[in-house]
Amino acid sequence: MSKKKFEQMWARKFLREMLSAVKECMGKLEESMEDTKEDSVQELRDSQRKKLTERNNALEAMVMALKKETMAMTMALSTRIEELERELALCRATVGK
Template sequence: MSKEEFEQRWARKSLREMLSAVEVRVGKLEESMENAKKDNVRELLDSQRKKLTERNDALEATMMALKEETMAMTRALSTMMEELEGELALC
């Protein structure tokens, strides 16, 4: 084998090693990008879940307040009806 052939083989081997190293790095980068995408989606979902939970809690509190108000008004109307029935009986 001549010196020139040896250098060509060495250069090819070196290029193959460099290509292999680049392929490994590209693979790691792609994996890293995929993980970043998953993390972003997870963060977005968590954020939306938190907002929806807060809205749900606010709606539940409003519903409870309306229910209590309705019950109080029903009791007041019932009392008024009893009073009016008593006045009607007197008439």
């Protein structure tokens, strides 16, 4: 075997080993990226869930306040209607109808 062929054989072996090492590193890097991606997606989901929960709680509080306000307004209107009905009854009695 000539010196040149011997050097080429060693160079090929070295390149194969380097390629194998690079492939292994790439595999580990891809796994790490997937893990990071999954963690990021989970963090994003958690963050969005928290924001939506806060908004939901705020909306529920607003709805409850509106319900209370509506009930108070309904009671006030009911009282006023009763007062007006009494006045109408007095007016009708006065006029004779």
